Every structure is written in C-alpha cells, then in structure tokens.
Amino acid sequence: MEFLLQGFQALTWQQVVMWAIGGILIYLAIKKDMEPALLLPMGFGAILVNLPLSPVIGDPANGEHLGIITSLFKVGIEASEAMPLLLFIGIGCMIDFGPLLTNPKLFILGGAAQLGIFVTIILAAMIGFPLNDAASIGIIGAADGPTAILVAMQLASKYLGPIMVVAYSYMALVPIVQPAVIKMCTTKKERLIRMKYNAKQIPQLMRILFPIIVTIVSGLIAPDSLSLVGMLMFGNLLRECGVLKSLSETAQTTFSNTITLLLGITIAFQMQAAAFLSLETIIIMALGLFAFVFDTIGGVMCAKLINLFSKEKINPMLGAAGISAFPMASRVVAKMGTKEDPSNHLLMHAVGANVSGQIASAIVGGLIIGILGPFCGL
Amino acid sequence: MLNLIGLLAAFDNLTPMNMDALLPALNFLWQGLLAIFVVIGLIIIAVKITAFAIAKCDEIKKRREEAAQDAENGQTNS
Numbered sequence: 221m222e223f224l225l226q227g228f229q230a231l232t233w234q235q236v237v238m239w240a241i242g243g244i245l246i247y248l249a250i251k252k253d254m255e256p257a258l259l260l261p262m263g264f265g266a267i268l269v270n271l272p273l274s275p276v277i278g279d280p281a282n283g284e285h286l287g288i289i290t291s292l293f294k295v296g297i298e299a300s301e302a303m304p305l306l307l308f309i310g311i312g313c314m315i316d317f318g319p320l321l322t323n324p325k326l327f328i329l330g331g332a333a334q335l336g337i338f339v340t341i342i343l344a345a346m347i348g349f350p351l352n353d354a355a356s357i358g359i360i361g362a363a364d365g366p367t368a369i370l371v372a373m374q375l376a377s378k379y380l381g382p383i384m385v386v387a388y389s390y391m392a393l394v395p396i397v398q399p400a401v402i403k404m405c406t407t408k409k410e411r412l413i414r415m416k417y418n419a420k421q422i423p424q425l426m427r428i429l430f431p432i433i434v435t436i437v438s439g440l441i442a443p444d445s446l447s448l449v450g451m452l453m454f455g456n457l458l459r460e461c462g463v464l465k466s467l468s469e470t471a472q473t474t475f476s477n478t479i480t481l482l483l484g485i486t487i488a489f490q491m492q493a494a495a496f497l498s499l500e501t502i503i504i505m506a507l508g509l510f511a512f513v514f515d516t517i518g519g520v521m522c523a524k525l526i527n528l529f530s531k532e533k534i535n536p537m538l539g540a541a542g543i544s545a546f547p548m549a550s551r552v553v554a555k556m557g558t559k560e561d562p563s564n565h566l567l568m569h570a571v572g573a574n575v576s577g578q579i580a581s582a583i584v585g586g587l588i589i590g591i592l593g594p595f596c597g598l
Numbered sequence: 599m600l601n602l603i604g605l606l607a608a609f610d611n612l613t614p615m616n617m618d619a620l621l622p623a624l625n626f627l628w629q630g631l632l633a634i635f636v637v638i639g640l641i642i643i644a645v646k647i648t649a650f651a652i653a654k655c656d657e658i659k660k661r662r663e664e665a666a667q668d669a670e671n672g673q674t675n676s
Contacts, residue, residue: 324641324645324646327638334634335631337630338626346616354623355626429648433641437641441636576638579641580634583637591626
C-alpha cells in the first residue's frame with residue numbers, strides 16, 4: 221500500500237507554498253479580473269508543476285519521460301522564444317497606431333517612459349546581481365511580458381521564472397501603482413491641461429508604410445530588436461493592409477488566445493518551488509515595482525520638459541501612458557483626466573503615447589540585448 | 599534602507615551596494631537612452647517626411663484631376 225503514500229512522502233513545504241501562490245494568482249485572475257488570460261493558467265500551472273513526482277515536468281536528462289510542460293517550455297520558449305514572439309503578431313494586429321500618427325510627438329513619451337528599465341538595471345547591478353540578471357530584472361519595467369521573457373532568455377538569466385511572474389503581475393497592477401506616482405509628480409494645474417485632438421484621417425498608405433518604416437529604422441540601429449519589433453509590425457501590417465481581413469481577425473482572436481493560453485501554462489515550468497522560492501524573488505518583486513515607478517516618473521518628467529519648450533502644452537499625465545502596458549496605462553490616464561475635469565478627454569492622446577510605449581519597449585529590449593550581450597558573454 | 603542593505607548582505611550572492619558596478623551601469627544608461635531616442639527621432643522624422651510626401655502626392659493628384667475636369671468642361675462648352 222506504500223505506493224498510495226508516495227506523493228505525500230515526497231511533498232515539501234516549499235511546494236505547499238507554491239500551491240498557495242498558485243491559488244493567489246487564480247484568485248486575482250477570477251475575482252479581481254487581473255490579466256485573467258495569463259494569471260489563471262500561470263496559477264494553475266504553479267500548482268501542477270509543484271505536485272510531487274509530477275510527470276508534466278519530467279526531463280529525459282534526469283532519466284524521466286519528457287513531460288508536456290517541459291516539452292512546451294523547451295520548444296516554445298527555450299529553443300526559439302517562439303511563443304512570446306508569435307504573441308507579438310497578435311498584439312501588432314490589435315494596435316491602431318492612428319492616434320500616434322496623428323501626433324508623432326507622443327513617440328518621445330514612449331521613449332522616456334523606459335527610464336525605469338535602465339535605472340533598475342543600475343540598482344540591481346549595485347545590489348549585486350550579475351549584469352545579465354540585472355538587465356533581465358530591469359526589463360520588467362518594459363511592462364511587456366513577451367519582451368521580458370525574450371530578454372531574460374537571451375541573456376540566460378537564472379531568474380526567468382520570477383521575472384515572468386513579476387512582469388505579468390505588475391502589468392495587472394498598473395491601475396494601482398500609476399495614479400499615486402502621477403499625483404506625486406504633477407500639480408493639479410498640470411493635470412487640468414487640455415489638449416486638442418485633431419482627428420484627421422490618416423491615409424491608408426501612411427498606415428501601411430508605418431510598420432515598414434519602424435521595422436527598417438529599428439533594424440538598422442538596434443538589430444537585436446528586430447525579432448520583437450518585426451513581429452509586432454508584421455501583425456500591424458496584416459491589420460492595415462486591408463486585404464487580409466480574415467488573417468487579421470484570426471491573429472487578433474484565435475491565434476493570440478491560443479498562444480496566450482500555452483504561454484501561461486508553459487511559464488509555470490519556471491515556477492518550481494526549488495528555483496522560485498528564494499530571497500531573490502522577493503528582491504526582484506521590489507525591483508520590478510521600482511522599475512514601474514521610475515518608468516512613470518520618466519514619462520511624466522519628459523512631458524513636463526517638452527512643455528518648457530513647446531507652445532502647445534502636453535498634459536504631463538500622458539507621460540505615464542508611455543509605458544507599454546496596453547491598454548491599461550492609457551485607461552488610467554484618461555480616467556484620471558476626467559476625474560480632475562469631467563470635460564477633459566485625454567483618451568486618444570493617451571492611446572497614442574501608450575502604443576508608442578509598445579514599440580519603444582520592444583526596441584529597448586533589443587537594445588539591451590545588443591548593448592549588454594557582449595558583456596554577458598553572448 | 600540600512601535594514602534592507604543588512605538583509606541583502608546576509609544573503610550569500612548579494613553584497614551591500616556594489617559601487618564598482620555603478621560606473622559601467624551608468625555607461626549602459628546613457629547608451630541605452632541615447633539609442634532609444636535616436637531610433638524614435640528617426641522614426642518621427644521618417645513618419646513626418648512620409649506624411650508630407652503623401653499629402654503632396656494627393657495634392658498633385660487632385661490638381662491634375664481638377665485640370666482634367668476643367669479641360670473636359672472646356673471641350674464640352676466649345
């Protein structure tokens with residue numbers, strides 16, 4: 221009868237803690253509606269991979285059968301980073317760059333809102349993390365799960381699991397983190413600044429050329445960002461070309477949903493108790509929060525700086541929408557704008573800054589791989 | 599803050615504020631920020647030029663169409 225007790229005998233307290241963490245992720249997904257498409261599979265996966273003798277994480281290297289989650293991880297993430305990259309096609313298909321093309325100046329805010337990434341790299345390096353891990357932790361500030369996964373994988377960070385969990389969790393926490401930081405950095409007068417929205421029709425040719433231009437420019441200056449930016453822009457070209465409607469719809473719905481589903485459960489491979497439960501994970505969580513805060517500060521301060529030289533004032537809150545968390549960041553800014561003045565509608569401007577953050581974070585991901593790769597022995 | 603540093607120091611791999619890492623990390627900061635703004639600047643310029651070129655082309659096309667229309671009207675009148 222001993223075989224009935226094998227599971228109980230192999231159980232460790234760390235695994236029970238991971239069940240609790242899985243339970244919290246499932247709770248946040250269902251009850252709080254926080255990124256449910258990702259947190260729910262991740263939460264269930266955390267329980268699944270932390271059951272003693274779980275065959276789903278079997279590894280032939282240890283004389284076991286290849287488990288389904290090990291297999292998905294090795295093929296979909298480790299070998300080629302295919303899953304996060306393919307997800308970018310779907311994201312690109314969902315994004316309308318119209319508001320950004322109406323006011324290209326907003327692109328600057330997307331760049332400035334990446335400040336937190338670099339500041340966090342400095343802090344993480346000073347705390348003592350090796351450079352590859354520091355950079356991978358800093359990229360949490362990209363507020364972009366696929367970018368965080370890609371950079372952590374390419375820089376061979378041993379903290380891939382905590383980084384992925386923290387990146388996705390904080391994206392869901394944008395509505396809680398950002399308002400406080402925005403209020404801290406702006407005055408009421410600044411938050412009341414009105415902006416005209418010139419809803420001019422963007423020619424289809426411009427919409428088609430934009431993804432091609434972005435791909436060429438970023439490919440020439442930051443070639444390492446091409447896999448991310450290229451997939452994002454390919455998705456956008458599918459959307460804007462006007463002749464591939466069914467492909468575009470599939471990429472936006474079925475395709476993205478399938479990849480998201482597989483990605484969520486596959487990420488759980490990195491949530492095995494032995495690797496996940498450590499003091500470093502807690503520090504990574506703190507650093508992730510730090511990155512988000514400094515991203516917001518960077519964007520807001522950049523908008524204020526632009527206002528010093530520009531006739532047409534920008535509402536500095538838009539700087540906070542320059543982070544990549546789409547569309548949460550733009551919703552937060554729009555909501556804050558109407559809260560300050562119910563007749564001040566900032567949504568379209570915020571969406572412009574937000575989609576620019578999407579591109580900028582992908583470029584920064586590539587830049588980090590390009591700049592730090594040689595120092596990390598890559 | 600001091601408590602945090604103490605906590606970190608207690609951990610094997612992490613040391614209290616490694617100041618040696620500051621300079622190289624600052625180097626990455628300026629390189630990274632400069633690169634992202636260069637890319638963004640170039641994209642903005644390229645977008646502006648493309649938008650200008652498209653608007654000009656549309657204008658020329660419109661003028662040609664108007665001229666053709668005028669010519670057609672002139673022929674009909676004569």
